[in-house]
Amino acid sequence: MTDTMITKMTAKELTRMVLDKQDLFILDVRNETDFKDWKIEGDSIEIINIPYFELLEGVDDILPRIPIGKKILVVCAKEGSSKFVAEQLAEAGRGDVFYLEGGMKSWSEYLEPVKIGDLKDGGELYQFVRIGKGCLSYMAVSNGEAAVVDALRMTDVFEQFAKEKGAVIKHTLDTHLHADHISGGRKLAETTGATYWLPPKDAEEVTFGYERLEEGRDITVGNTTIRIQPVYSPGHTIGSTSFIIDDLYLLTGDILFIESIGRPDLAGQAEDWVSDLRETLYNRYKSLSENLLVLPAHFGKVTELGEGGRVMAKLSDLYLSNPGLNIAEETEFRRTVTENLPPQPNAYQQIRQTNMGKINPSEDEQRDMEIGPNRCAVHDK
Known part of the structure; x- marks a missing residue:
């Protein structure tokens, strides 16, 4: 696995996608409590929550829930977990995979x-x-x-x-x-x-x-x-x-x-x-x-x-x-x-x-x- 398989998305780029109502699929890997309390929303955003600890052994079980032909953004609290999961999705053949640079902390501050x-x-x-x-x-x-x-x-x-x-x-x-x-x-x-x-x-x-x-x-x-x-x-x-x-x-x-x-x-x-x-x-x-x-x-x-x-x-x-x-x-x-x-x-x-x-x-x-x-x-x- 290498970083070239995935691309980082900045909070600024994500903001423009939300404001321009561009289609985006988000996989949020934070724990369920944090996700229910606060998440990324937008008119053209589809989002699901699968906690990171459920993906430590791989992403094969969730691939049927991940769309093909759509931009996919993985988010977590700080960045590290989302980058790990994004690499696995890319390796499994899901193209156009991104992770949120700085995680939800950067999203909160932009x-x-x-x-x-x-x-x-x-x-x-x-x-x-x-x-x-x-x-x-x-x-x-x-x-x-x-x-x-x-x-x-x-x-x-x-x-x-x-x-x-x-x-x-x-x-x-x-x-x-x-x-x-x-x-x-x-x-x-x-x-x-x-x-x-x-x-x-x-x-x-x-x-x-x-x-x-x-x-x-x-x-x-x-x-x-x-x-x-x-x-x-x-x-x-x-x-x-x-x-x-x-x-x-x-x-x-x-x-x-x-x-x-x-x-x-x-x-x-x-x-x-x-x-x-x-x-x-x-x-x-x-x-x-x-x-x-x-x-x-x-x-x-x-x-x-x-x-x-x-x-x-x-x-x-x-x-x-x-x-x-x-x-x-x-x-x-x-x-x-x-x-x-x-x-x-x-x-x-x-x-x-x-x-x-x-x-x-x-x-x-x-x-x-x-x-x-x-x-x-x-x-x-």
Whole structure:
């Protein structure tokens, strides 16, 4: 067996296949529990799970389940097991066999930049799709300056992208204190000299300095002002803050998603924050322009990925189609957002502690803390 019999596929290449809806057969060799918890999904993806330990003696027994004439990708947690199985499949005569470089860890960390649209002064707004985790970050670029919203811990991606756009990152902003992933906002600010903004009601226990994200404090980017207008919108956390950029885009953080709404329980305050969540969704957002394009901080399902991988929808459309915005009775709303919720995110308490600056896990520890899907929405199962 030699490496020439198989080909590695990068997370970037896999992302393009998912977004372009190309046919792909995936053999996931992780254990059944990990597979059921979190797997690669896509409209044109067929996937099966056969744990690696069942394949140590060979792949002959599973060959009838492996298609001929189709691209085959073998995935595991880190890479080694998938490479071993891919070599066996290739040797057994299955052509076009790939293994995922870096395994599911690389899938979890890859960011795909997608242009959302132009800004009024000639600037641009980009969405960074973390397809393997369901996280979304944003960068507004204008006249040689940039602002990043809800940056992820892979900060080099944002630095490189800003450099390619000829822009200097001047501001990093978090819509709230995140519980499902480690924020890169503070780190990015430190490495670029940018100002880091955080809602003060979410920052009562943080151990570092920050600028207070409050209504009335517009943030400008570029020589011609793009208004990044903070809008206090509690419910997912007590400090959750949305942004209106250029009177065109509404960045909703983890309050409102395309197919669901934010959960209020990740800081142990579900009963206390339900009223805030309903007020934000049913009154505060309702008073905004219905033509605003909603850009959330997460997505839960591949069905929320639109053309080119964009995750966005008009606010008026969401008031028609989003189940979480169409619960007339307050008691039913309270029951929906506090009962029968999906499991809480992996290591969410440690992630909150990290984002407060109270603990400083290593890079490997941070990676392990984030493994798995995001679970910030009420209806994500």
